[in-house]
Amino acid sequence: xxxxxxxxxxxxxxxxxxxxxxxxxxxxxxxxxxxxxxxxxxxxxxxxxxxxxxxxxxxxxxxxxxxxxxxxxxxxxxxxxxxxxxxxxxxxxxxxxxxxxxxxxxxxxxxxxxxxxxxxxxxxxxxxxxxxxxxxxxxxxxxxxxxxxxxxxxxxxxxxxxxxxxxxxxxxxxxxxxxxxxx
Amino acid sequence: xxxxxxxxxxxxxxxxxxxxxxxxxxxxxxxxxxxxxxxxxxxxxxxxxxxxxxxxxxxxxxxxxxxxxxxxxxxxxxxxxxxxxxxxxxxxxxxxxxxxxxxxxxxxxxxxxxxxxxxxxxxxxxxxxxxxxxxxxxxxxxxxxxxxxxxxxxxxxxxxxxxxxxxxxxxxxxxxxxxxxxxxxxxxxxxxxxxxxxxxxxxxxxxxxxxxxxxxxxxxxxxxxxxxxxxxxxxxxxxxxxxxxxxxxxxxxxxxxxxxxxxxxxxxxxxxxxxxxxxxxxxxxxxxxxxxxxxxxxxxxxxxxxxxxxxxxxxxxxxxxxxxxxxxxxxxxxxxxxxxxxxxxxxxxxxxxxxxxxxxxxxxxxxxxxxxxxxxxxxxxxxxxxxxxxxxxxxxxxxxxxxxxxxxxxxxxxxxxxxxxxxxxxxxxxxxxxxxxxxxxxxxxxxxxxxxxxxxxxxxxxxxxxxxxxxxxxxxxxxxxxxxxxxxxxxxxxxxxxxxxxxxxxxxxxxxxxxxxxxxxxxxxxxxxxxx
Ligand code: HEM
Ligand SMILES: [Cu+2]
Numbered sequence: 001x002x003x004x005x006x007x008x009x010x011x012x013x014x015x016x017x018x019x020x021x022x023x024x025x026x027x028x029x030x031x032x033x034x035x036x037x038x039x040x041x042x043x044x045x046x047x048x049x050x051x052x053x054x055x056x057x058x059x060x061x062x063x064x065x066x067x068x069x070x071x072x073x074x075x076x077x078x079x080x081x082x083x084x085x086x087x088x089x090x091x092x093x094x095x096x097x098x099x100x101x102x103x104x105x106x107x108x109x110x111x112x113x114x115x116x117x118x119x120x121x122x123x124x125x126x127x128x129x130x131x132x133x134x135x136x137x138x139x140x141x142x143x144x145x146x147x148x149x150x151x152x153x154x155x156x157x158x159x160x161x162x163x164x165x166x167x168x169x170x171x172x173x174x175x176x177x178x179x180x181x182x183x
Numbered sequence: 184x185x186x187x188x189x190x191x192x193x194x195x196x197x198x199x200x201x202x203x204x205x206x207x208x209x210x211x212x213x214x215x216x217x218x219x220x221x222x223x224x225x226x227x228x229x230x231x232x233x234x235x236x237x238x239x240x241x242x243x244x245x246x247x248x249x250x251x252x253x254x255x256x257x258x259x260x261x262x263x264x265x266x267x268x269x270x271x272x273x274x275x276x277x278x279x280x281x282x283x284x285x286x287x288x289x290x291x292x293x294x295x296x297x298x299x300x301x302x303x304x305x306x307x308x309x310x311x312x313x314x315x316x317x318x319x320x321x322x323x324x325x326x327x328x329x330x331x332x333x334x335x336x337x338x339x340x341x342x343x344x345x346x347x348x349x350x351x352x353x354x355x356x357x358x359x360x361x362x363x364x365x366x367x368x369x370x371x372x373x374x375x376x377x378x379x380x381x382x383x384x385x386x387x388x389x390x391x392x393x394x395x396x397x398x399x400x401x402x403x404x405x406x407x408x409x410x411x412x413x414x415x416x417x418x419x420x421x422x423x424x425x426x427x428x429x430x431x432x433x434x435x436x437x438x439x440x441x442x443x444x445x446x447x448x449x450x451x452x453x454x455x456x457x458x459x460x461x462x463x464x465x466x467x468x469x470x471x472x473x474x475x476x477x478x479x480x481x482x483x484x485x486x487x488x489x490x491x492x493x494x495x496x497x498x499x500x501x502x503x504x505x506x507x508x509x510x511x512x513x514x515x516x517x518x519x520x521x522x523x524x525x526x527x528x529x530x531x532x533x534x535x536x537x538x539x540x541x542x543x544x545x546x547x548x549x550x551x552x553x554x555x556x557x558x559x560x561x562x563x564x565x566x567x568x569x570x571x572x573x574x575x576x577x578x579x580x581x582x583x584x585x586x587x588x589x590x591x592x593x594x595x596x597x598x599x600x601x602x603x604x605x606x607x608x609x610x611x612x613x614x615x616x617x618x619x620x621x622x623x624x625x626x627x628x629x630x631x632x633x634x635x636x637x638x639x640x641x642x643x644x645x646x647x648x649x650x651x652x653x654x655x656x657x658x659x660x661x662x663x664x665x666x667x668x669x670x671x672x673x674x675x676x677x678x679x680x681x682x683x684x685x686x687x688x689x690x691x692x693x694x695x696x697x698x699x700x701x702x703x704x705x706x707x708x709x710x711x712x713x714x715x
Contacts, residue, residue: 005353009384012384013384013387016386020425021392028407103403110406113413114412114414117407121396
């Protein structure tokens with residue numbers, strides 16, 4: 001357990017960052033409920049869902065590498081991380097084309113602007129965390145057999161699970177809220 | 184025997200050190216530097232306020248002065264002061280550890296702190312900001328044409344240094360305690376550091392997010408706080424105060440920790456109600472998160488919210504009162520030694536009392552409506568932050584100076600400047616309560632003539648206060664060049680940190696004692712040492 005504590009405390013701190021953003025978003029959503037539901041339809045539901053599956057699977061691989069003491073699973077997890085980023089890239093690209101990605105808004109109502117602002121900001125921040133996570137997994141892979149580095153693999157794993165967890169909140173709050181409210 | 188100053192030596196050994204004791208020095212020098220900058224801004228402001236008609240600086244420059252004063256004093260002086268200097272130096276010594284768990288993280292946190300500081304300095308030199316240290320939207324995001332982004336960036340970056348320190352302290356306290364030291368053998372200063380670190384870790388990210396959003400909103404025109412784009416400016420105030428109220432405790436809790444240590448030593452008594460003091464630190468840390476709304480009574484939030492926040496604010500006063508009662512009980516019928524550290528600590532208790540009680544005035548809705556954004560508030564928070572936290576810091580520095588430097592200062596000068604500081608402080612800030620009550624608003628560079636007399640008293644007080652602050656900087660620095668060194672336990676004090684030489688060796692202890700001493704066992708120790 002020795003040196004995992006720092007990571008846990010750090011993650012508590014990270015949680016406050018995403019926590020406050022998700023809180024802000026929820027307040028905004030309450031004030032513009034219908035508009036947000038409508039705007040949610042403009043996100044790529046399929047992309048979001050596939051990404052959710054990808055991230056959950058990668059988390060599973062990370063856990064497996066810990067249980068089976070096999071660093072190859074880390075590679076699989078990293079590959080899935082890269083796939084996640086690529087899919088997000090496509091999604092961002094499409095939204096930009098449609099004038100719905102921050103910095104490139106075209107004729108949106110104020111509620112829509114707000115929805116896509118939050119979407120852009122939160123997912124981008126999450127994406128940064130995914131990238132850092134991939135680097136950490138890479139470092140863990142690299143140092144896997146180094147007897148001095150007992151902690152890194154486990155800490156990288158914790159971080160990855162956290163990044164996954166955050167996505168589990170982002171996904172319904174952005175992609176699913178409009179599902180039962182037709183367009 | 185080599186002490187930590189000598190092993191290793193050289194400038195580089197300071198810049199790449201991972202020794203918590205040297206890092207404490209890096210912080211001490213840096214925050215002193217920032218304090219001087221903040222103090223100069225205060226000086227200019229008070230000179231401006233000497234006469235009713237603003238004529239030294241323009242209103243705009245005045246705005247920039249109070250903003251930079253607030254930003255520097257809070258984020259670059261008070262927040263890091265006790266934790267990063269005294270906490271860094273003492274925490275491992277007090278729990279019998281060689282260093283913090285993450286020594287490299289500790290060094291990194293200083294560099295991050297300095298980078299944040301450089302951004303803020305840059306902003307200042309290049310014209311400053313005029314939003315106040317609170318960066319309220321929509322002014323900061325849409326209207327201000329000053330260096331909001333740079334200053335916000337500075338605050339954002341420094342936040343991470345605070346978080347790193349917090350992570351390091353919590354993990355260290357959990358993992359590196361001496362085998363014989365259970366939670367209830369820990370010095371109360373360590374408890375205070377623990378509670379403070381919890382706040383640093385959980386509240387600072389919220390502030391970082393808030394100022395990050397300000398920056399992005401300004402640069403890219405995002406609309407999170409901008410009503411025209413559907414956002415809500417009040418949200419900023421909520422998240423800002425969600426950090427900044429607890430931040431008040433980041434500033435005051437560590438000072439309270441110092442008080443318990445010093446008080447017990449200079450009254451040669453066991454602190455009364457050890458467990459109450461320990462738990463009340465945690466209670467303050469937790470309740471502190473629930474009261475931010477008392478800064479927003481007049482912001483237009485609902486009456487229901489106002490009432491709840493008012494009530495909760497009274498609750499959070501309870502653990503502070505518990506501490507004050509315990510200290511009073513410790514002093515009761517004790518033989519009190521009025522040495523320099525003790526004078527500061529008695530100063531702390533009385534000024535904190537005034538600040539705390541006037542805080543209750545402000546927590547009452549009806550009174551706050553009258554004095555909100557007047558000098559009453561300015562006086563209140565200076566009593567807490569300067570009267571409380573700065574006094575605690577100075578008291579602590581004087582108390583542990585023999586341990587830190589292996590030298591001692593001239594006691595006469597010490598007492599003299601402590602008394603000057605207390606007098607100067609009251610002369611500066613007490614008139615501001617009256618001014619505020621009479622209706623003088625804050626953040627104005629000129630005012631009606633009726634307020635002139637009290638303002639002049641306040642400005643004169645500042646000069647006295649300034650002199651008071653100047654002395655310790657001089658005599659403490661000079662003491663470093665003394666030939667005479669002190670023994671391990673200058674005050675015949677009880678804590679573990681006094682069992683190693685002064686200054687301690689690089690690894691803190693040559694040999695750890697098998698059991699830790701009872702930290703407040705003053706009844707059985709010899710009398711106070713040092714000079715009389
Ligand atoms: C050393 C003597 C000091 C003097 C004479 C002084 C004086 C002042 C003055 C005149 C103001 C402007 C009040 C207004 O118009 O709103 C002010 C504001 C402030 N001061 Fe001080 N101050 C001192 C020390 C400190 C310290 C040590 C701290 C904190 C560690 C501090 C924190 C603040 C803050 C946060 C503000 C609010 C700035 C704002 O309105 O945005 N001050 N001070
Ligand atoms: Cu408050």
